Amino acid sequence: MAETHAQWLQRMEEESKAKQKRFIGGIAQKLGRPQVTQKPVRPVIGAPDFWREFEWPEEERIERFTANFRGVGGHVERLSGMEDVTRFISDKAAETGARYVVRQNQPELDGLGLEAALPQAQVSVWNTDAEENWKARAAEADFGVVMADYAAAYTGSVTVLSAEQKGRSVSLLPTVLFVIIPVERLKTRLGEILVNFDAAGREALPAGIHFISGPSRSADIENDLTIGVHGPGIVYALLVG
Numbered sequence: 001m002a003e004t005h006a007q008w009l010q011r012m013e014e015e016s017k018a019k020q021k022r023f024i025g026g027i028a029q030k031l032g033r034p035q036v037t038q039k040p041v042r043p044v045i046g047a048p049d050f051w052r053e054f055e056w057p058e059e060e061r062i063e064r065f066t067a068n069f070r071g072v073g074g075h076v077e078r079l080s081g082m083e084d085v086t087r088f089i090s091d092k093a094a095e096t097g098a099r100y101v102v103r104q105n106q107p108e109l110d111g112l113g114l115e116a117a118l119p120q121a122q123v124s125v126w127n128t129d130a131e132e133n134w135k136a137r138a139a140e141a142d143f144g145v146v147m148a149d150y151a152a153a154y155t156g157s158v159t160v161l162s163a164e165q166k167g168r169s170v171s172l173l174p175t176v177l178f179v180i181i182p183v184e185r186l187k188t189r190l191g192e193i194l195v196n197f198d199a200a201g202r203e204a205l206p207a208g209i210h211f212i213s214g215p216s217r218s219a220d221i222e223n224d225l226t227i228g229v230h231g232p233g234i235v236y237a238l239l240v241g
Contacts, residue, residue, distance in 0.1 A: 047191055055188045061153040062239060065186060068156025072214035073227065075236045082111055085180055085238055089145065090117045092176070092236075098142035102126060102134075102174060105165035108147050109180075126167045135169050144174030144232065148181040150193040151237070155213065158237060159193055162208035171210060177232035179212065183241040 003011070028035040056064060066076040079085055089112075092098070101123045103109050115123045124137050138144065146166070150159040158179050162168040171177055187193055190211075197205060216231030227233045 051189070052191065055192075056153060058183065058186075061186050061188055062183065065151060065153035065156055065237075065239075068153070069158075069214060069237050072156065073217070074156070074214035075234070076239065077236060078239045080241070082108075082180075082240065085178075085240060086112045086114065086117050088236075088238065089114065089143065089178055092178075093118050093121055093143065096142065096176070098176075100124070100137075100141045101143040101145065102138050102141040102170055103145035104147060104167070104170050106147055109145060112145075114145070126170055127165055134167060135173070138167070138169035138173040141174035143176050143178060144170045145178045146171050146180070148179050148185060148237075150196075151181045151186045152188070152190045152193060153186060154189050157190065158212045160210045160212060161206040162210065163206055168208045168210060171212065172231050174232055176234040176236070177212075178236045178238060180238045180240055183239055186239070 025035050062078070066078075069076050077088060079088060093101070098118075099121050101114060101118060101121050103112075103114065103123065103125055105126045105128060121142075124132075124141075126138075127134060146160050148158045149161045151157065152159070158181060160166075160168075160171050160179065171179070197209065212235065215227050215233050215235045216229055217227050218229045219226070
């Protein structure tokens with residue numbers, strides 16, 4: 001009598017489990033130890049206390065972030081104030097001949113005065129014109145300018161949140177990205193950043209949480225490292241203060 005579909009599924013599951021058991025048993029035998037049949041006890045869940053309390057002083061955070069960010073191909077500049085940020089971006093625009101700039105629509109960036117500082121370029125402020133195709137505007141931009149919400153020194157990562165006035169395309173599509181990081185937003189560990197999202201609750205989560213660790217890079221095709229495939233190929237982290 002032919003087996004039913006349910007019987008066939010049960011037989012296939014039993015054969016799969018038996019094959020898995022033989023495979024794991026073979027590994028255990030080669031390692032010279034018995035096969036583990038009980039899941040290990042985890043007395044600590046999450047980061048241990050010593051790591052939760054770990055924190056570098058400010059200058060060390062700056063030094064470590066700088067080393068880690070540069071280590072993956074990013075650029076880091078230490079600037080005293082927002083006036084220096086305007087001057088730095090203006091100098092880079094003159095150096096590279098940048099003609100299109102897009103920035104987030106944030107009060108901190110209004111004070112940069114990029115429109116006046118870059119008369120040779122078209123400076124667009126995200127989501128200020130309902131008729132504009134903002135993704136296309138970001139894709140054609142030579143420069144993208146954003147404010148970092150946080151940064152982590154231990155990993156050399158910058159956190160940029162997206163919202164209606166902080167489109168993710170500003171940090172993902174331009175050729176060159178400038179991320180402005182007030183030093184008081186530079187933390188030691190990622191955990192110091194992530195805890196803020198837990199505390200806010202699910203309903204208060206932003207539209208996107210983006211961790212940027214240097215320029216875009218990919219080695220998906222035959223392990224051939226390529227820069228700038230999925231995002232900006234040049235990233236400047238501007239530490240201010």
